[in-house]
Amino acid sequence: METTLILLKPDTVERGLIGEVISRLEQKGLKINGLKMMQLDDAIVTEHYDFLADKPFFPSIKEYMMRTPVVALAVSGQNAIATVRMLTGATNPQEALPGSIRWDFGLTIDGNIIHASDSAETAQTELKRFFKGENIFDYSRGFDGIL
Numbered sequence: 001m002e003t004t005l006i007l008l009k010p011d012t013v014e015r016g017l018i019g020e021v022i023s024r025l026e027q028k029g030l031k032i033n034g035l036k037m038m039q040l041d042d043a044i045v046t047e048h049y050d051f052l053a054d055k056p057f058f059p060s061i062k063e064y065m066m067r068t069p070v071v072a073l074a075v076s077g078q079n080a081i082a083t084v085r086m087l088t089g090a091t092n093p094q095e096a097l098p099g100s101i102r103w104d105f106g107l108t109i110d111g112n113i114i115h116a117s118d119s120a121e122t123a124q125t126e127l128k129r130f131f132k133g134e135n136i137f138d139y140s141r142g143f144d145g146i147l
């Protein structure tokens, strides 16, 4: 069973889409193990998007990610990392497949709704970054993976 880190970005919060996006994850059969709203600061956004630091759009990403609080989720399930990336869709909503979260709710790359860890290694780092080992709960639903 894998666990992945998801952030519902400020456009999702502003547009009242938190529940819609979380529903997609739950409907797929993924389990929510952690859920919290948090205001990101410059340090955590810079660390999270460090690999984009030399891109011209880096300042605008930082501004975007701090515009409102975000919702962080720890989500688990069989093959959860790749599954959530499939549900999420391509980085640019214009290129995401219909039915994916970014296609269905996003219009431009400036507001692409959701962040999801892209590998097991990244997930481990990102879960620690946003949950710091606290407030991640394990529980049985009695039907895990078999909806």
Ligand code: GDP
Residues within 6 Å of the ligand: 052, 057, 060, 061, 090, 091, 109, 110, 112, 114, 115, 116, 118
């Ligand atoms: P992801 O894993 O699909 O989120 O994509 P990346 O890791 O490549 O990029 C991280 C985030 O940076 C994306 O989700 C976007 O919010 C932002 N981003 C990436 N490329 C661009 C771009 O060309 N323009 C703008 N404005 N933002 C971008």
